[in-house]
Amino acid sequence: MKVSFPYMGSAIVYKKLFEFLEHEVIMPPKPTQRTMDLGVKYSPEFACIPLKMVMGTYLEAIEKGAKVLVTSGGHGPCRAGFYGDTHRNILKSLGYDDVELIIFDAPQDNWKAFFRNVQKIRNGVPWHKVINRMYTLYRFVQKLDELEKMVQKIRPYEVNKGQTTQVWNQIQEKFDKIKTRKELYRVYEECKQMLLSIPTRKVEEKDIIRVGIVGEIYVVMESSINFGIEEILGNLGVEVERSLYLFEWINDNLVPWILRPKRFKEIIKKGQRYIKILIGGHAVETVGHIIDFKERGFDGIVHLMPFACLPELVTQSLIPKISKEVDIPILSLPIDEQTGKANMLTRIEAFVDLLKNRKKGETKEVFIDNIQEHVQEERVVMV
Known part of the structure; x- marks a missing residue:
C-alpha cells in the first residue's frame, strides 16, 4: 500500500x-x-489550525500518490475526536473515494x-x-527524543550559531537510514558524540534561563506551526523543554493506566488541582506541567x-491565577493561520x-502582573 500520515515533529518516526x-x-x-x-480552503472556517494543516498535508500526500492515510483519533469533549471523520468527509466531497483514511483511537477505548x-x-x-x-521502533523513538533533549540544552550555548541545528538535521538523516x-544503538552513540563535540561557551548556573513549553500537542511539537519557537528561544540563550515528546506520549497513551509511568500520573494529579473534570485535549496535562x-526550577x-x-482556552x-499562586511568569500564544512570525518573535x-x-532580581511581581495583563487584553481583543 502507498501509505502516508500527518506531518508532526520528527516525522521520520512515522516513516x-x-x-x-x-x-x-x-x-x-x-x-x-x-x-x-x-x-x-477546504476546512470549516471555525476549525482550529491542526485540523486545517493536517487537511492540507493529506492533500499534498495524495498529490504524491498516497492511497492510505493513517492518523490517530481522540475522545472526550475536545473536537479533535471528530478530526478523522471530518477529514474523511472532506476527502470524499473532493472526489477522493479511492483514498482510505485509517483512524487509530486509544486501544483502551475499543x-x-x-x-x-x-x-x-x-x-x-x-x-x-x-x-x-x-520494539525496535519503540527504542528508536526513545533514543531520538534523548538526542533532541540534548539539542535543546546545547543550542543556547553554542559558539557557532546554527551549528546545533545543522547537527540535529544530520542526526535525523542518520536515523532515517537505520534498519x-x-x-540503532551504534548510530545513537555516534550522534551523541556529534552533539557533545559542538563548541560551547561556559555559563554560570545563576545566568541560565530555562523555559518550559506547554499546550496542545500539534502546535507544541510541529515547528512549522509554532515558527520554530524552540530554535528561537535557543538562539536567545534559553534552555527549552517541552511538556510533550513522542516517546512519553506513547507511554502515556498506548500503555494501560496501571502500567503507565509514575511521572505521568503525578502530572495529572498536579493538573487536577485546578481542572477537576474531564474537558478533553491536553488541558489537565498543560496545567500539571506548568x-x-x-x-x-524553571524560570518561565x-x-x-x-x-x-x-x-486550552480553559x-x-x-x-x-496559576502564575500568581506558583510564582512563575507565563506567556500564552494563540496560533492560527493569521499569526505572524514577526509579532510572535x-x-x-x-x-x-x-x-x-x-x-x-530587578523585577518580580510587577513583571508577572504585566505579562498577565497583556494576555488578558489579547484575549478580549480576540474574542
Whole structure:
C-alpha cells in the first residue's frame, strides 16, 4: 500500500513505522504556506489550525500518490475526536473515494477496533516480526527524543550559531537510514558524540534561563506551526523543554493506566488541582506541567494553543491565577493561520528579556502582573 500520515515533529518516526511494516511510504512534505492554504480552503472556517494543516498535508500526500492515510483519533469533549471523520468527509466531497483514511483511537477505548486497524496496516508481516520491529521502533523513538533533549540544552550555548541545528538535521538523516536495533544503538552513540563535540561557551548556573513549553500537542511539537519557537528561544540563550515528546506520549497513551509511568500520573494529579473534570485535549496535562516546571526550577513558561481550542482556552483563563499562586511568569500564544512570525518573535524576545531581569532580581511581581495583563487584553481583543 502507498501509505502516508500527518506531518508532526520528527516525522521520520512515522516513516520508519510503515517501512518496518513493508509498505511503500509516501513521505508528506513538511508543512509550508501552501499546505496551510490548501487546508484553510477546504476546512470549516471555525476549525482550529491542526485540523486545517493536517487537511492540507493529506492533500499534498495524495498529490504524491498516497492511497492510505493513517492518523490517530481522540475522545472526550475536545473536537479533535471528530478530526478523522471530518477529514474523511472532506476527502470524499473532493472526489477522493479511492483514498482510505485509517483512524487509530486509544486501544483502551475499543480494543477490537484498534486491532482491526492493526490488521489493516500489518500488511501480512508475520506477528513475530511485527513485535520485534515495533520494539525496535519503540527504542528508536526513545533514543531520538534523548538526542533532541540534548539539542535543546546545547543550542543556547553554542559558539557557532546554527551549528546545533545543522547537527540535529544530520542526526535525523542518520536515523532515517537505520534498519536494525543493533544499528540503532551504534548510530545513537555516534550522534551523541556529534552533539557533545559542538563548541560551547561556559555559563554560570545563576545566568541560565530555562523555559518550559506547554499546550496542545500539534502546535507544541510541529515547528512549522509554532515558527520554530524552540530554535528561537535557543538562539536567545534559553534552555527549552517541552511538556510533550513522542516517546512519553506513547507511554502515556498506548500503555494501560496501571502500567503507565509514575511521572505521568503525578502530572495529572498536579493538573487536577485546578481542572477537576474531564474537558478533553491536553488541558489537565498543560496545567500539571506548568506546576511541575516551576517545582523543577524553571524560570518561565510559554503556553502554545490553537486559536479557539476549547481545552486550552480553559487553561488560558486559569493562567493568571496559576502564575500568581506558583510564582512563575507565563506567556500564552494563540496560533492560527493569521499569526505572524514577526509579532510572535517580538513578544518572545520581550518575554526573555523580562525573565533575565527577573533572574537578576530587578523585577518580580510587577513583571508577572504585566505579562498577565497583556494576555488578558489579547484575549478580549480576540474574542
